[in-house]
Amino acid sequence: MSPHPEPINLRIVRADYANESHGKALVLLLDAYARDVAGGGEPLSDFAKANLIKSMAARPQVYSVLAFDGETPLGLVNCIEGFSTFACKPLVNVHDVAVMAAYRGQGIAEKMLAECEVIARERGAVKMTLEVLSGNTRAVRLYQRIGYAGYQLDPSMGSAVFMQRLL
Template sequence: MSAITVRRADYANASDAAAVVMLLDAYASDPAGGGEPLSDFAKAHLVSSLAARPTAFSILAFDGEQPVGLVNCIEGFSTFACKPLVNVHDVAVLASHRGQRIGEQMLALAEQIARERGACKLTLEVLSGNTGACRLYERIGFENYQLDPAMGHAQFMQKWLE
């Protein structure tokens, strides 16, 4: 096995763009990602749509030349802190490379970039049954979001618009 390298993706680089799509498609196809591959539309427009958003950035991990991990991040805003925050939107490591702390390395770079942007925190959502991911996030300092323990922790909810 080659040394794992982790770096920020260059959306204008064709091989980085292909890696982002391939890795996100692999994640979407995994049960932890919903078990359905990306649509043809998403595959065709993902990278250009991310590139059009200056608040978005991606991290790629490579085993030699092979892309093996992806983190997609999108900057948001904390009204309570009146500072930016960075939402870790996707964390994907190919099944062949899980358990090697690749996710941890990618998230460390995401945290570095978030700090450079002046962000007050990183946020993410994770399925409660994804125990490996939950262990990773807790190990590196993530915890359930709450303001007052008496009110419980936050739940992530969604409402599809299309």
């Protein structure tokens, strides 16, 4: 017997921000992710919940993929297109990857990321990037297994480091 529910009708779909059920699913899933320790442990703000979908829809460089079991939302991936100046082509940053806790370990994130890659290729992207907390070993193993790796341009300069500055 599985320790978690098995999706019986898994659907991986490109989110349509104009579709109310997709919007509700995206906010629900992102809020669940934000509340998880891997997402910072705090719920989304009321402002984010109220404005997220229309703000994402207003940005053509943003796209999302959702996973459903029938009509039950299971997971999401949010991607943001950037630009590689060296390649003079788009790149895609995988910004959020989330699967509801009860459904983890079933390959749902891998299937969503595969669809994100299809979309990235359609957009002419030269690469996909993501950041992951080093303590999220399950996610790190998944990303490495499907081809993500740290990078460096010249070994004498060391590996790339993800940094932030809050505004």
